[in-house]
Amino acid sequence: MPDDFFNQLSDPANFQHPVNVTGQDKNLLFNQLESMLHIREAESCLATGKRDGFIGGPVHLGVGQEAVAVGVAGSLRKSDKVFGAHRSHSHVLAMGADVYRLFAEVLGKETGLSRGMGGSMHLWDKPNGFYGAVPIVSGTVSLAVGAGLAAKLQGSKDIGVSFLGDGAVEEGVVHESLNLARILNAPVLFVVENNLFASHMHISLRQPKASTARFAAANDLPYEIVDGNDAVAVHKAAAKLIANIREGRGPAFIEAITYRWYGHVDWREDIDVGVNRSSGDVSAWRKRDPIRRLADGMIQAGLCNDTFISELKSRTQQTISNAWQRALADPYPSSSALLTRVYASTGENRG
Template sequence: MVAPSELGTWADSSKHTGPLNLGEYSRDALLLKLESMLVIRKVEECIASLIEDNKVKCPCHLGTGQEAIAVGVSTNLTSDDKVFGGHRSHSHFLALGGSIRSLLAEVLGRSTGCSKGMGGSMHLFQPEKGFIGSAPIVGGTVPIAIGAGLACQKDGKGNIAVCYFGDGAVEEGMVQESFNFASNFKLPILFVCENNFYSSHLDIHLRQPSDKISRFADAHKISARVVDGNNVVMTAMATKELLESVRCGKGPGFLEAVTYRWLGHVGPDENVDVGLRRKKEDLLAWKKRDPIRRLKDGMLEASLITSEDYHSLEMKVVTQINVALDASLKDPYPEKSFLLSAVYKNNKGVSR
């Protein structure tokens, strides 16, 4: 027996499938969002085929279908903000303008990767874009992000920390500690929960008494918004509203973005029939709530773009990725000496 959803129609895959209402955004702003989502989608498709071709071995947690969240959030950030991710963070990295080449090279384990080939898909890093790091222990970067928030508060320059995590992370004690800590000290941090209803294989209804994650924000007196995470306009606008108070010192904000991942927990498989509610028909229904198609349809309907415009944008993105991939595949692996030389900043005293 599945408990009823407390998320209302956001959890109903048959709803919210039509063209987007474009809100306050200009054609240029919308095009940037569309392009950013396409980059994420196509890069992850590229990574999926690299896994299938046995060229990528490291665990890759793909977020296909969830692109709107990172893009909606990131349009409200600057490179001085401090962003942290988890195990499924390609979108968080790319939406900030993280380099495609350095992501592909990292996933391929090359020394030109964003983490010099030392991290792989789960350990991404691009501080010049505001991406301070991602790590795959569930909830593990949340305490670190509140520390970045504390640093921003001490700096007093209006910068903020942002931490992405999934619905499973709130089951970790350190995440609840972090909500309390951040709220208690009124830290400038935006918590972004990508609620896709699954932690690894297991459905949220088998893990929690409610599918509404923002109930924890309410408990910790953190202002929260729940949005359709497959609606980039709504996600961007809600983020903007939350950040108005976060940036001026009124304490943390919490964005719960309801979404669904098209692929399984790890790798390019769909994981259909693994765990409650993940049937083929559910997946097909959720694919009709495709965040990219809905923005495209909204822009077509508003005559902001033509089908040809969309096609050429898609081609531009694909070409960009292919160029990056070709280069990455020729890149070298890390030097063997790197195994020991990065353990400490200054390796003096290491030899025994």
């Protein structure tokens, strides 16, 4: 029963066990572990950078949710068209973006992914298949349908991917997008990161039922509900659905149940402003850490040991620290840059 499984997954006392890695490709597991650590350390660096006053704009951190982006990205190509939203550092990094350019963007530097014009919520990295994150909740969902449809009309096997939140699903355009994708058989994967909150409000105060997969069923899309803190579970669901989409069988939907460790925006936990967010829940969810769980699963399977994990962590921290220092030293865009790339008519300055 989907609702029963959802209810088990949304209780943080469950699913704290090591990830089952039996039968999984070894290289894929190491890649997943490295990628999640990379994202975790990058976002931890941004949390500190924001707290210490280096970052001007808001920063929406997805610490705790890394397995969703990494689990899906393992089955994507750079020619696919991936869209995110306001909490998309994990999505762009999982697709292979240079963390230095992400940092430069968040700092408003001219070397940033969007040339310093957008900040944390306007990320763009076309060479790695990331077609955009925007702060307008649900604003990119229909674009992913259009991009998937364009790929289909061009005869490629590429797909559109929409990462969206449980709050975004409350916008009408999501339901129109699901319907249109299905009726046109557009190659699109919808990935709902259901972290149980939209801003500060728990889903039980917003929806009669907490699982968003019922909207996939209502629009006749195949769907999977997965443990969003288990990279292998996300990978298995994504690999299966993406293979079907590439075969021309139309759109599909994943609902990944997860939780963000920080509050809605910036580095605080937001216990006091969260409606139904308690410190007990946050600490229970921290025990369902997707990185620790994959590491434990790999150690249990004899693939690595604790020394390997701590060395990998130190190496990753060094990479992140170097990228941050380099981005900090970069210049801001000049004032004349405000007028370039406003119109796209000439083809000049694109890219």
